[in-house]
Amino acid sequence: MKVATHHGVLQVRRSDRGLELELIGEWRTLRFSEIDAALAALDLGGARRVEISTARLEALDLSGAWRLREFIQTGRAAGVEIAFEGAPPDQLRLIDETLKGASPPCTQQHPRLHPGALQDLEEPAIRSLAFLGRHAVLYGRDLVRDLAFLGRMTTTAVWGLTSVKRLRPISIARHVYDTGITAMPIVALIAFLISVIVAYMSAQQLRNFGAVVFVVDLVTIGVLRELGVLLTSIIVAGRSGSAFAAEIGSMQLNEEVDALYATGVDPFEALVLPRVLGLVIALPLLTVLADIIGLTGGALLCRFLLDMPLTQYITRVQESIQPTTFWVGVMKAPVFAMLIAMAGCYRGMQVRDSSRELGRLTTLAVVQAIFLVIFADALFAVLFMELDI
Amino acid sequence: MIYPMLEVIGLVNRFGTQVVHNGLNMEVRADEVFGIVGGSGTGKSVLLRSILGLQRPQAGIIRIDGRDITKMTMSQLYEVKARYGVTFQQGALYSALTVLENVELPMIEHVEMAPEARDELAMLKIRLAGLPADAAKKYPSQLSGGMIKRAALARALALDPKLLFLDEPTSGLDPISASEFDELILYLQKELRLTVVMITHDLDTIFRTCNRVGVIVDHHMEVDTLEGIVNNPNPWIQSYFHGERARARLERHGT
Numbered sequence: 001m002k003v004a005t006h007h008g009v010l011q012v013r014r015s016d017r018g019l020e021l022e023l024i025g026e027w028r029t030l031r032f033s034e035i036d037a038a039l040a041a042l043d044l045g046g047a048r049r050v051e052i053s054t055a056r057l058e059a060l061d062l063s064g065a066w067r068l069r070e071f072i073q074t075g076r077a078a079g080v081e082i083a084f085e086g087a088p089p090d091q092l093r094l095i096d097e098t099l100k101g102a103s104p105p106c107t108q109q110h111p112r113l114h115p116g117a118l119q120d121l122e123e124p125a126i127r128s129l130a131f132l133g134r135h136a137v138l139y140g141r142d143l144v145r146d147l148a149f150l151g152r153m154t155t156t157a158v159w160g161l162t163s164v165k166r167l168r169p170i171s172i173a174r175h176v177y178d179t180g181i182t183a184m185p186i187v188a189l190i191a192f193l194i195s196v197i198v199a200y201m202s203a204q205q206l207r208n209f210g211a212v213v214f215v216v217d218l219v220t221i222g223v224l225r226e227l228g229v230l231l232t233s234i235i236v237a238g239r240s241g242s243a244f245a246a247e248i249g250s251m252q253l254n255e256e257v258d259a260l261y262a263t264g265v266d267p268f269e270a271l272v273l274p275r276v277l278g279l280v281i282a283l284p285l286l287t288v289l290a291d292i293i294g295l296t297g298g299a300l301l302c303r304f305l306l307d308m309p310l311t312q313y314i315t316r317v318q319e320s321i322q323p324t325t326f327w328v329g330v331m332k333a334p335v336f337a338m339l340i341a342m343a344g345c346y347r348g349m350q351v352r353d354s355s356r357e358l359g360r361l362t363t364l365a366v367v368q369a370i371f372l373v374i375f376a377d378a379l380f381a382v383l384f385m386e387l388d389i
Numbered sequence: 390m391i392y393p394m395l396e397v398i399g400l401v402n403r404f405g406t407q408v409v410h411n412g413l414n415m416e417v418r419a420d421e422v423f424g425i426v427g428g429s430g431t432g433k434s435v436l437l438r439s440i441l442g443l444q445r446p447q448a449g450i451i452r453i454d455g456r457d458i459t460k461m462t463m464s465q466l467y468e469v470k471a472r473y474g475v476t477f478q479q480g481a482l483y484s485a486l487t488v489l490e491n492v493e494l495p496m497i498e499h500v501e502m503a504p505e506a507r508d509e510l511a512m513l514k515i516r517l518a519g520l521p522a523d524a525a526k527k528y529p530s531q532l533s534g535g536m537i538k539r540a541a542l543a544r545a546l547a548l549d550p551k552l553l554f555l556d557e558p559t560s561g562l563d564p565i566s567a568s569e570f571d572e573l574i575l576y577l578q579k580e581l582r583l584t585v586v587m588i589t590h591d592l593d594t595i596f597r598t599c600n601r602v603g604v605i606v607d608h609h610m611e612v613d614t615l616e617g618i619v620n621n622p623n624p625w626i627q628s629y630f631h632g633e634r635a636r637a638r639l640e641r642h643g644t
Contacts, residue, residue, distance in 0.1 A: 029549045030471060033501035061549035062517075062581070063500075063510055070506075094580050098516045253484070353530035356485035 006038035018049030018081075023057040027064025035064055039071045044080060053085040065091035149346050153276070156268040168274050175278025179240040180285055186239075187232050191223070191290035194231055195297035198222050203306060212306055216298065216316040221325060223294035229287045229329045230377055233336040236283055237369035241344040244275050245365035248348025249358040257349070267349070276341040283337035287330050324389050332380055336373045343369040392455030394419045394552055394584045395440065400449035402435050409435050411608035413449070419551075422578055422585040422598045427605030428625065433588045436605070437556060440586075441475060442466045453552065471499045473552040474545030478560060480537040482529040488515060488540045489525040495547040511547065518543035519573055535566040539573075546577070553577075555587035559594050571597045592630075604629070 004012045009027065013020040021042075027035055044050070052068075054060075060068075069092055075082050160166045202218045248271055251257050260267045295317065302308040347365035351357050395417040402409040409432035417423045427433045439446045442458050451458050453469055461469070482491050492511040496502060502510075515525050518539040529537060538558060545553055558574065559567035571594050578585050578598075589595060595602060596615065603612040606625050613621060619630045 029496075029500055032506075036502070036506065062513065062546075063549055066510055066513060067506070090580075094517075095513060098513060101516055354484035354528060 006041060007034040009035050010038040010042070012042065014045070014047075018047040018051065019044065020051050020053065022053045022055070023060075023068075025057070026059040027057060027068070028059055028061050029063040032063050032067065035067050039067060042071075044075065044078070047080060049081045049083070050075060051083055051085055054089055055085070057089075060089050060091050062091060062095065065089060066095055068092070069095055146346070149342070149349075152268055153272060153342060156266065156273055157276075160269060160273050166269060167277070168270065171270070171274035172278045172281070175275050176282045178243070179236060179279050180282025183236060183239055183282075183286060184289060187235055187286050187290050188293045190231055190235060191228060191293040192297040194227050195219050195223055195294040196301055198227070199298050199301040200305070203301075213308070213312075213316060215306065216302060216308075216313055217320040219298035219301075220295065220317050220320050223298070224291055224321065224325045224329045226329070226377070226381075228290040228294050229332050229336065230373070232286045232290045233283065233333070233340065233373045234370055236279070236286065236337075237340045237343075237373060238366055240279060241340045241369040242362050242366045244341060244344030245348040245351075245362040246358065248272075248345055249351035249361060252349065252351040253353075253355065253358065272342075272345040272349070275345055276338060279337040279341040280334045283340075284330055284333035287333040291326065291329065328384060328389055332377065335376060335380075339372040339376060340369040343372060392452055393417060394454060395423075395586060396450070396452040397436075397440065398450040398452075400436070400439060400451065401447045402432060402439060402444075403447050408608055410439075410446070410449075410605075413605070413609050415603050415610050415612055417584060417586055419584050420578075420582055421600040422574070422587065424595045424599035424602040425586065425588045425605070426590070426595065426602055426629065428629075431605040432608075433605060434556070437554060437588060441473075441554065442470070471495075471548050472550055473554060474548065474550040475554045476538070476541040476545045476556060476558060478557045480529065480541040482537060482540055482544070484529050487526055487528055488520070488532070488543070491529070491540060492544045492547050495544065499548055511543075514543045514546045515540070517546065517577070519569075534561050535563075535570070538562065538570060542573070542577075546581075549581070551582075551584060553583050553585045555585065555589075557589055557591075558587055559589065559591045564593070567591060568593065568597070574598055 005024075006012065009023070009025055009031065011022040011024055013022070068089075072082050072092075199215055199219050203212060203215045206212050206214055206218075248257070251271070257267050257271070260270055299310060299313050302313050303310055344365045347361040347368070351361050393416045395415075397413060397415045400410045400413040413436070415423075415425075425433055425436065435444070438444045440451055440453070440458075442461070445459060449459065454472065456469065458466060458469055482488070483494065486494065489508070489511055492514050493507050496507050496511065512522065512525060516522065520536060520539050520543065524532065524536060524540070529540070532540060542555075542558075545555075555574070559570050562570060574585060574587075575598055577583060585598075587594075587598075599615060601612060601614050602618045603610045604618060604621070604623075604626050606623055611618065611621055611623060611626065618626060621627070
């Protein structure tokens with residue numbers, strides 16, 4: 001007779017009559033890997049009969065019992081007689097009962113396509129066509145939905161202008177605070193750094209031509225016309241666009257938006273419009289701040305890097321800008337604000353069912369907001385060129 | 390010394406000046422169903438969160454299976470967490486995962502197991518919780534309220550715990566589903582020899598399932614058997630078990 005112990009959970013005795021298995025210790029989920037390894041490593045060695053003893057078994061939970069049951073089933077399928085010394089553990093009966101329990105076995109659900117369609121899709125040419133078609137339809141639908149949102153937004157805005165109460169001034173003020181006031185430090189810092197970068201870079205190049213004084217022109221026009229508003233918008237898109245999408249999206253998940261509908265409050269009026277208007281107010285103000293800080297940064301850099309006296313810098317700034325330069329930058333801000341706020345709110349409203357959707361749509365909101373801002377800026381550049389401003 | 394399954398001694402929880410628990414004691418014995426009752430704002434959830442190690446109490450000892458969790462490091466607590474199952478009030482299923490994946494998550498986290506074995510064991514738990522097999526592939530948003538509770542129960546059973554915490558297991562269910570859920574809890578308690586601790590407001594559930602009840606009053610807990618607690622002289626407990634809504638049930642259950 002030979003005795004072997006496997007992983008401390010199983011003791012095996014070989015005799016003429018067959019195998020004797022003695023289950024030892026705790027057969028629990030947390031030791032599943034040992035139990036699994038022990039049973040898997042067990043060589044029945046052509047035994048006709050296996051007797052299982054549970055006398056030294058301290059605990060058997062469902063996972064342990066399930067693995068034992070698997071072992072018994074495989075053994076029996078191979079024609080081995082398996083019996084328990086004494087009564088079989090109660091847990092085996094529970095598993096049998098549960099699995100019998102009327103409901104059909106789990107089947108993998110495939111999307112329903114008729115067989116022909118599935119075969120056609122295998123063809124590369126057809127597949128790419130199908131891909132093209134499907135995406136065209138999806139984009140088409142998306143476009144219709146975008147337009148619907150825009151239309152809804154516009155009618156709500158027009159309707160909202162009819163009374164102050166509908167405009168929700170307190171809510172707007174909150175959003176001006178959240179998106180504007182709290183963004184001031186980061187906007188100021190970025191504007192300062194950008195003017196430093198522009199001044200530093202152009203100073204290096206212009207020094208070759210002895211035209212260092214034009215650094216002032218570059219900083220002033222660059223910051224006022226483009227960089228101030230563009231970078232502010234991109235920061236705000238990252239900060240507030242994502243916040244809008246996440247806020248409205250999690251409200252969707254909590255059914256708060258449905259609750260608003262059910263109370264007779266239009267979510268567009270209560271959630272979307274205050275955010276859009278709040279940002280339309282906040283972003284131009286942030287842009288002005290960015291302009292001021294940008295010009296200050298330029299002045300400091302010219303003073304300390306180029307040794308240009310402050311009075312000369314100011315004179316040069318006044319010479320280089322036209323009356324329109326400042327307004328060209330600032331008037332873009334409300335447009336960018338609308339784009340950012342609407343991308344955020346729109347994607348937030350689209351969130352359904354799961355937290356994964358929330359993440360996906362928040363990302364999409366930020367990416368689209370930044371894309372739209374840059375795209376709109378390009379259009380503005382062409383427009384202003386044509387108008388010769 | 391043999392410790393009870395769960396033991397709370399002198400628990401103190403305070404938020405600023407607001408006292409939630411002041412010297413709360415409770416003891417849950419193995420293989421019993423223990424009900425926790427209390428008015429809104431008396432700190433039932435705070436108690437549960439303290440026991441689960443989600444927040445540290447200001448003072449007191451909480452022993453699960455004889456080990457004090459208030460003194461534990463994060464990694465010790467992690468081990469203890471594999472030994473109990475919890476269902477939360479709203480289900481708290483992971484919305485991005487299917488029911489099957491929800492049940493498998495604790496297994497993946499704590500047990501080394503072949504994916505096929507895991508699938509089948511998770512299916513076993515899902516069936517055990519009384520869900521049809523086709524529910525396994527569904528997402529939580531596609532389930533009804535009753536099914537969410539059952540799926541949460543299946544996930545709580547994933548690691549075959551000895552101790553099961555249920556937070557308002559029958560709230561939001563219709564009376565028939567609720568009583569089916571009571572029967573399910575009783576069945577599982579008997580078959581798996583579970584110790585169940587449940588927070589509940591449902592008098593039917595208390596009378597049907599609980600062996601002993603702890604009522605949180607005046608920042609501490611009155612613990613007694615069902616008969617004992619019904620006859621407790623405390624005015625809040627009296628009005629809880631002898632109010633309009635309770636009387637009909639008391640008669641029906643003949644307690």
